[in-house]
Structures are given as structure tokens and as C-alpha cells.
Amino acid sequence: MNSAALWQRYQDWLYYHAGLGFYLDVSRMRFDDGFVQQLKPKFDQAFQEMAALESGAIANPDENRMVGHYWLRDPDLAPSDDFKRDIEQTIEDIESFVQKIHSGATCPPQAERFTDILSIGIGGSALGPEFVAEALSPDLPPMGIHFIDNTDPAGIDRVLARIGDRLNSTLVLVISKSGGTPEPRNGMIEVQHAFSTHNLDFSKQAVAITGRGSNLDNVAKSQGWLTTFPMHDWVGGRTSEFSAVGLVPAALQGIDIRAILAGAKEMDAATRLPEIKGNPAALLALAWYFSGNGKGEKDMVVLPYKDSLLLFSRYLQQLVMESLGKEKDLDGNAVYQGIAVYGNKGSTDQHAYVQQLREGVPNFFLTFIEVLHDRTGQSIEIELGVTSGDYLSGLLQGTRQALYENHRDSITVTIPEANAHNVGALIALYERAVGLYGFLINVNAYHQPGVEAGKKAAAAILDLQRNVVQVLQAEKTPLPIATLALRAGAPDQIEAVYKIVRHLEANQRGVKLYGNLAQPQGLTVSSL
Numbered sequence: 034m035n036s037a038a039l040w041q042r043y044q045d046w047l048y049y050h051a052g053l054g055f056y057l058d059v060s061r062m063r064f065d066d067g068f069v070q071q072l073k074p075k076f077d078q079a080f081q082e083m084a085a086l087e088s089g090a091i092a093n094p095d096e097n098r099m100v101g102h103y104w105l106r107d108p109d110l111a112p113s114d115d116f117k118r119d120i121e122q123t124i125e126d127i128e129s130f131v132q133k134i135h136s137g138a139t140c141p142p143q144a145e146r147f148t149d150i151l152s153i154g155i156g157g158s159a160l161g162p163e164f165v166a167e168a169l170s171p172d173l174p175p176m177g178i179h180f181i182d183n184t185d186p187a188g189i190d191r192v193l194a195r196i197g198d199r200l201n202s203t204l205v206l207v208i209s210k211s212g213g214t215p216e217p218r219n220g221m222i223e224v225q226h227a228f229s230t231h232n233l234d235f236s237k238q239a240v241a242i243t244g245r246g247s248n249l250d251n252v253a254k255s256q257g258w259l260t261t262f263p264m265h266d267w268v269g270g271r272t273s274e275f276s277a278v279g280l281v282p283a284a285l286q287g288i289d290i291r292a293i294l295a296g297a298k299e300m301d302a303a304t305r306l307p308e309i310k311g312n313p314a315a316l317l318a319l320a321w322y323f324s325g326n327g328k329g330e331k332d333m334v335v336l337p338y339k340d341s342l343l344l345f346s347r348y349l350q351q352l353v354m355e356s357l358g359k360e361k362d363l364d365g366n367a368v369y370q371g372i373a374v375y376g377n378k379g380s381t382d383q384h385a386y387v388q389q390l391r392e393g394v395p396n397f398f399l400t401f402i403e404v405l406h407d408r409t410g411q412s413i414e415i416e417l418g419v420t421s422g423d424y425l426s427g428l429l430q431g432t433r434q435a436l437y438e439n440h441r442d443s444i445t446v447t448i449p450e451a452n453a454h455n456v457g458a459l460i461a462l463y464e465r466a467v468g469l470y471g472f473l474i475n476v477n478a479y480h481q482p483g484v485e486a487g488k489k490a491a492a493a494i495l496d497l498q499r500n501v502v503q504v505l506q507a508e509k510t511p512l513p514i515a516t517l518a519l520r521a522g523a524p525d526q527i528e529a530v531y532k533i534v535r536h537l538e539a540n541q542r543g544v545k546l547y548g549n550l551a552q553p554q555g556l557t558v559s560s561l
Contacts, residue, residue, distance in 0.1 A: 079472035144202035154208035157270025212249025296457030314465035335376035337402035346376030399443035406450035511557035
């Protein structure tokens, strides 16, 4: 296609939202009008399904629950007055609590005011808050934030070491809907131990963000934690950034949560239009469907050309992959759906994997995230008439052109600046696109059986570990690995038993391995 034809195609397919100053360009995806017409019936159905979802239809039949994260930024849409009041009251409670923390009216027992936030969560309870912190936290926030988002002991130690002697002025957020998810539970116990060793009262510096009546909710109330905020049953983890999960840590950092919500609400309104060309979420879903043949055959590479948006691709990994990565469709057919997501940032990737993107395996499509506003204040000239921001813009445009010339398709999302309003709109855009695409491919985008399967398998390994330790403690002589597995009641899990005892020995947990470590089948093991 020559330059004149490309320019015309750009104009034909450019979406612009005046209120948001938002652009979406899908012109470098090579679908044609026939493809769009072919998909129109699917989109018509998807628009109806999305409208029903927002109205309170049961969207997750296996859990009999609604999916209402859209109501969080527009409570008037909630299906009942009780839901509406709950949403509005939660926001007011967050603002009131944060004002007391920032003013010093609520302070820790051994310091004048809180200086730091330690947020303990996993998955959606961590990725959203982490992305927003990186994108929007002021250079000099009223409180610095730290995250424990794994059950890695060394990682926990590193976070606590960075807090150091400010532990006595650190506000701890424990985020878990049920209170039973292992990673946040483990992080909480580790932090409680750290508080105890410093003679600090954890309960006087702790906040729970959890489901009402959950184990965590009961613990927080019985121990007299500072307060609790709700995680609603109708909000999934990966779509919880506009709930207390995301709003509490954001507000504590001095981020304008009303602006985030307003941006999301404005984008939601734009994505309710029941037509493809005038709906930015539908355009994204169309492009994804085209690129992957409706089967996720190509990966989504996300390249934000702004340092503050570095974590956007990581955030989208969960939103897209957990929502769409499903073995079966809504009719029970095996479909193995999903779209793999990865990315880093521009222009770092000019010097990393763009070489492969341009000349290697064409198993992807690009999404460029462009931010028009370079910085606060004026830029110096790096060369005559050229600033650092001009270079960044040129690298984005040049990469887009070079990839297209070699038959690599791309989408470009453009926002005027990376502020709270626009970041809220970006998150909402992708939530809506994922919802529409899920309906297009007939999968339930709002459950995650694969994640639950992994949790159950992990629990089984820990049960096996307890059996292994019990057998070793009862034995006086070393046992071969296969014998140990047999006596632990797991003769078909010899490899798992071997890895359990290897881990225990490495951490000096009262276990000793004997023999040639390069030949696991010949090892024996005993209790010390």
C-alpha cells in the first residue's frame, strides 16, 4: 500500500475522543472491510452481552456472582441502591481515613505520623496498585510505598530492609478477598514477626482490605486493626484497581483517586456505543481477533513509550491472560483460547528485542502506547531544533514504520499525558476490550479455574512434605528416596519427594542427603 493509501486508511480508521484527548489507531492492522462485516453479528451479540453484564446479569455461573467493576466508577449504574451506597460510602471512607493519616490525626504508637506504606497482596491485589504507583505517584509523595507480592523469603527480607528503622512509622495494608490466599497470608505473618522482633504492635499499624466476614476481616476486627475496607464479591482481583484494593494505596500516595475514577467513567461511556468503528474497545477487540484469527495465534507485545508506564504490560498480562486463557468455551468445547502478552518499554526495546520483532518469527502484533506531553516545563535542545522527547517520538514512529514495512502489524494508543485521568481511562479501555473479546470468542472472561488448580496442587505438595518429615523423624537410618516416597504414601511421586528433601536440606531444616547429587535415584536421606 503506497503512502497516500496508508494516509487515507489512517484517517478512515482513526478513533479520537475529544474529552479525553485520546487517539486509537488500528490502521496498521491489515484487516479489510469484508472482515469487519463478517464479524459484525458477533459484535452485535457481544454488545448485548456487555450491556447485560453491566445491568447485573450473572456472569460467572460456576460461582453464581455478578461482575460489577464497572459500577465502581459510576455507582448510578449499580443494580441496587444498596450497592450504590456501598460504593459511594467506601470512597468517602477512604478519603476520610487518608486525610487522618496525612494530617497525623491517626498516627502510629511510636512515631508522630506514618511515613511509609507496606502493601501485601498478590495478583490483581498487587499488579494494579504497583502499576498505578509507578505511573502516578508524585516525585515527593506524602508516603512512600513498598510491596510484598510474593512468598519469597529473600524478597520479603529485602523489602523490610529497605524500610529499615521506619518500620515504626509504616502503615501495613493486607489485601486478600478471602484471607486464605497463601501469598498475602504468608507475607502478613512474616511482617507480623518483624513487628514483634522490633517490639511494635502490628494491630495499631495495620489495615485489612478484604471481603466482609472473611477470615481476614474477622482477624482484623478481633485484634483491633486500624480499620478495614471491603472487597466486593462482584469485583474480581484483576479488575479491582478502582475498588479499595487500588484506591487506598493510591490515595495514601497523594494520587487523585477521583480523577482516576472520572477517567475510567468517561472511557466506559465511550465504549458503550454499540458499533465497531465508534467504540475504541471494540476496535481493540477487532484488531486482536484479526491478528490471532480469533484463536490467539499471535502474541500481544505492549510497548509504552513513557518510563512511568513501564509496568503497564505486566498489568495487562494478568488482565488479558487470566481473563482469556481458557481451555473450554461457554458451551463446554475444548478451545484452548488466550492471548499471550509481553513487553517492556520504548525506546529500551530498540536495543533489545525489536530486532527479532522486525526480522524474526512473525508471531505477534504490537501495541504502541504514545504519550504526547514530554515533561513538565520546557525541554532543552539535544541537537539543533531537537529535544529528547522528539527523539522518543521519532523512535516510536520509526519503529512502527519499519515493522509495518516488514509485514508486522501494530496498534497505537495515544494519550495527551500520563496523569490520573488518562491512566484511569487506559485501564478501563482494556477492561472493556477484554470483556468484548471474551464474548466474541465465547469464553468466560471472569473466572480462573487454572489458577485454582495450581493452588490445589501446591497444597498437595505441602501435605506431602508433612508426611515426608514425619516418616524421616520416625526413622533411625537413612532411607532411599523411593522407599521414603512409599512410606510417605506417595510411591508415584518420587520426584516430588526428592525435590522436597532437597529444598529442606538447602534451608537447614533438619534433613540430610547422602550420595552422588548428580544421580538422584541413588540418594538416601535422613532426619538430623
